[in-house]
Amino acid sequence: MAWFQRTKENIQEKGQLEMPDGLWAKCPECSEVIFKKQLEDNYYMCTKCNFHFRIGSDEFIKIILDEGSFIETEKNVKSVDALNFTDSKPYVVRLKENYSKTDMNEALTVGHGKIDGRQVSFGCMNFGFIGGSMGAVVGEKFYRAAKYSLEKKVPLIIVSATGGARMQEAALSLMQMAKTSSILSSLEEANIPYISILTDPTTGGVSASYGMLGDIIIAEPNALIGFAGPRVIEQTIKRKLPQGFQKAEFVLEHGFVDMVVKRSELKKTLSDLIDWFGFN
Ligand SMILES: [Zn+2]
Structure with missing residues (x-):
């Protein structure tokens, strides 16, 4: 295909x-x-x-969380090939290759840690693992990270870097959009803040679900943020797209994100926001 x-x-x-x-x-x-x-x-x-x-969860954990405070959870939740799917190679082979190539256990790493002493539930996507795609395991790990927020009454912070849903899991991956969105509405009812950080790139099913559902949405400078890619849109509408289309600054100007924050200011910004929400 x-x-x-x-x-x-x-x-x-x-x-x-x-x-x-x-x-x-x-x-x-x-x-x-x-x-x-x-x-x-x-x-x-x-x-x-x-x-x-582009960096992965190890680097973001060092940048955002207090040194040595992060405890990774749900490490043993592993993807299965429920559909017996094969594209250019079988899904099980692709998974195995990614475990050894990336030294990661999934496209989302979750756990909890502290930001300037304030406890948070934290997750970060790994673009290097099958394009940061969202399959059933990413959905489940997100759900459990949000559940931790609910139970402990601490803010939820998720860093996204993704090409969207995991093709190899077909409809099962699309169902994660509903699953992650529904647990976020429980967080909202309990008045627990969810801060979404969008990095380069955040597209597809993640931008159409938990990426864009943050109480506060932060983007990194120049990050590509959108649903379909610019080339697909151009081909569909048969028009030239404006300069900087789908870049963080463009998306900010059009009201889809709340702020564009340099990585060096990210921890301080999160710390201030958590304070502002009254979770200090
Ligand atoms: Zn340069």
Whole structure:
């Protein structure tokens, strides 16, 4: 099927190019060559142009949560191939490859930790794991992270980085949109805040469910945020899209997110918001 045979550069290929092995990294935006340690000290932002490199849950945990406070939960919830699905390779093989290639157990890591001493339930998506796609396990882990928020009465913070629903789980992955949305309405009834952080890229089923359902929605600068990708939209409506379409700043201007925050300011912003919600 056409979905699996992209000939043009796609978002996943771009992500892989951004963090080459070795001591140095090259900025895909301005071509500056940066010493990796320096990049790490600068919150994985380009030291010259502030481009935000794609990072995973390990890095976000270090950036957002107090040192050593994070406890990962639900590590043993694993995906199964309920539909016996095969695209260019069987789903079970794809899963196995991703476990060994990425050293991650799913496209969403959840647990709890502290932000400036305030307890939160925290989750972060891993774009490197099958394009950060949302299957039944991502939905279940999200649900359990939200349940923890409800039970402990602590804010829920989720960082998204995703291409959308997991094709290999077909309708089962689409059902996660309803599942995650419904637990968020329970949080709302209990007056527990949910802060959604959208990073590059946040598209498809996640943007159409928990990505855009935050009481506060924060986006990282220049992140691609949307439902369908710009190329698909252009082909459908047969019109040229405006400059910066679906970029965080464009989406902010059109009222879909509440703020665009640099990664270096993220922890302070979250800390202030939690205070503002009265959860200190
Ligand atoms: Zn740069």
